[in-house]
Amino acid sequence: MSxxxxxxxxxxxxxxxxxxxxxxxxxxIMFQDITTLLLDPQAFKDTVDMxxxxxxxxxxxxxxxxxxxxxxxxxxxxITESLAGIEAxxxxxGPPIALATGAKFVPLRKPKKLPGEVISEEYILxxxxxxxxxxxGAVKAGERALVVDDLIxxxxxxxxxxxxxxxxxxxxxxxxxVIELPDLKGRERLNGKPLYVLVxxx
Amino acid sequence: xxxxxxGLKGDPxxxxxSRAxxxxxxxxxxxIMFQDITTLLLDHKAFKDTVEIxxxxxxxxxxxxxxGVEARGFMFGPSIALAIGAKFVPLRKPRKLPGEVFSEEYVLxxxxxxxxxxxGAVQAGERAxVIDDLVxxxxxxxxxxxxxxxxxxxxxxxxCVIGLxxxxxxxxxxxxxxxxxxxxxxxxxxx
Numbered sequence: 001m002s003x004x005x006x007x008x009x010x011x012x013x014x015x016x017x018x019x020x021x022x023x024x025x026x027x028x029i030m031f032q033d034i035t036t037l038l039l040d041p042q043a044f045k046d047t048v049d050m051x052x053x054x055x056x057x058x059x060x061x062x063x064x065x066x067x068x069x070x071x072x073x074x075x076x077x078x079i080t081e082s083l084a085g086i087e088a089x090x091x092x093x094g095p096p097i098a099l100a101t102g103a104k105f106v107p108l109r110k111p112k113k114l115p116g117e118v119i120s121e122e123y124i125l126x127x128x129x130x131x132x133x134x135x136x137g138a139v140k141a142g143e144r145a146l147v148v149d150d151l152i153x154x155x156x157x158x159x160x161x162x163x164x165x166x167x168x169x170x171x172x173x174x175x176x177x178v179i180e181l182p183d184l185k186g187r188e189r190l191n192g193k194p195l196y197v198l199v200x201x202x
Numbered sequence: 203x204x205x206x207x208x209g210l211k212g213d214p215x216x217x218x219x220s221r222a223x224x225x226x227x228x229x230x231x232x233x234i235m236f237q238d239i240t241t242l243l244l245d246h247k248a249f250k251d252t253v254e255i256x257x258x259x260x261x262x263x264x265x266x267x268x269x270g271v272e273a274r275g276f277m278f279g280p281s282i283a284l285a286i287g288a289k290f291v292p293l294r295k296p297r298k299l300p301g302e303v304f305s306e307e308y309v310l311x312x313x314x315x316x317x318x319x320x321x322g323a324v325q326a327g328e329r330a331x332v333i334d335d336l337v338x339x340x341x342x343x344x345x346x347x348x349x350x351x352x353x354x355x356x357x358x359x360x361x362c363v364i365g366l367x368x369x370x371x372x373x374x375x376x377x378x379x380x381x382x383x384x385x386x387x388x389x390x391x392x393x
Contacts, residue, residue: 019301021300021301024300024301025297025300031300033300033301035291035292035299035320035323038280038283038289038290038291038292039289039290039291039323040289041283041284041287041288041289044280044283044284044289044290045284048284067273067276089276089292091273091276091277092276092280092290092292093280095243095249095276095277095278095280095281096280096281096284098243098246098249099246099249099250099253099281102246103246104243104244104245104246104249105243105244105249105277106240106243106244107240107243107277112230113273114240115226115229115230115236115238116224116226116229116238135240138240138244
């Protein structure tokens with residue numbers, strides 16, 4: 001499911017507000033920089049609004065998202081791919097969506113960032129492994145959850161996020177991302193979970 | 203200054219916000235009583251109230267830039283920016299922001315750290331606020347203020363959810379007003 005296919009007029013402005021920075025963090029990667037979207041209050045508002053409109057009547061009680069430090073683009077994007085890489089900024093989109101839909105916001109973070117008891121999910125990337133953690137007790141069994149991220153590439157990290165939620169008995173209703181890189185086929189890695197994106201980039 | 207001294211004395215929202223914050227002893231190292239705001243984010247009403255208090259304060263101050271300090275400032279800053287129609291500018295650790303950046307090094311208890319901001323994110327003359335979850339020594343906020351001023355912005359205020367004892371009684375940081383919602387709790391206050 002993709003908003004751009006529905007031809008929502010807001011999508012054009014959103015897409016245009018995203019800046020592409022070549023050869024960052026390393027040569028060959030076309031970095032999708034969403035900070036320029038955040039500098040355009042209308043585009044930022046439209047982005048959040050589009051997600052809120054989709055989810056506000058779906059009884060979502062949990063919005064989970066990853067922090068910026070969790071993704072290591074050099075591990076996730078193979079050197080041979082000259083495709084967009086982006087630093088995860090789920091922390092930026094997740095909380096406004098949670099606030100507007102009446103859900104709680106649950107941050108998913110790299111090890112040693114969350115104090116107290118956590119559960120961990122290790123996951124394999126193309127070159128190496130990474131680990132995502134969530135607080136024990138943040139999410140209860142039976143809760144309906146959304147996983148939000150700014151971008152889906154290979155889908156590895158979204159998959160890890162979903163696993164964390166499902167391990168505590170939550171039901172992941174959908175994954176929501178601003179940008180999809182369809183050539184990396186991340187959608188197929190979501191174990192049949194629906195994915196909703198606003199824009200795609202090849 | 204604390205919100206309670208500035209128009210919100212007795213406001214029940216402040217008490218609920220304070221109660222929603224969990225104290226985790228000896229994290230990240232022995233002796234530190236860590237003020238964990240993730241439990242505030244799980245309490246929808248308290249989280250919403252936190253954002254609303256800042257929004258009510260800043261909505262008529264002609265603020266066009268909300269700068270948030272990585273990573274916990276990102277949990278509050280964007281929602282404030284959206285509500286007041288300002289842009290959100292992330293201030294990040296080195297090598298996270300692509301393209302040209304300003305860098306500001308600052309001193310920690312042991313060693314130094316560095317905060318960066320995109321060149322071009324902020325125009326000269328813009329009125330800005332800086333948002334973070336907590337202020338202790340003010341080192342990070344000072345670096346944030348310097349970054350914004352180097353771009354020619356006017357920093358109107360720094361807003362933080364929690365203010366540690368180091369800043370108690372302090373109404374300003376580097377000459378900029380400080381607006382704080384709650385004090386830290388002791389472990390004994392926790393339910």
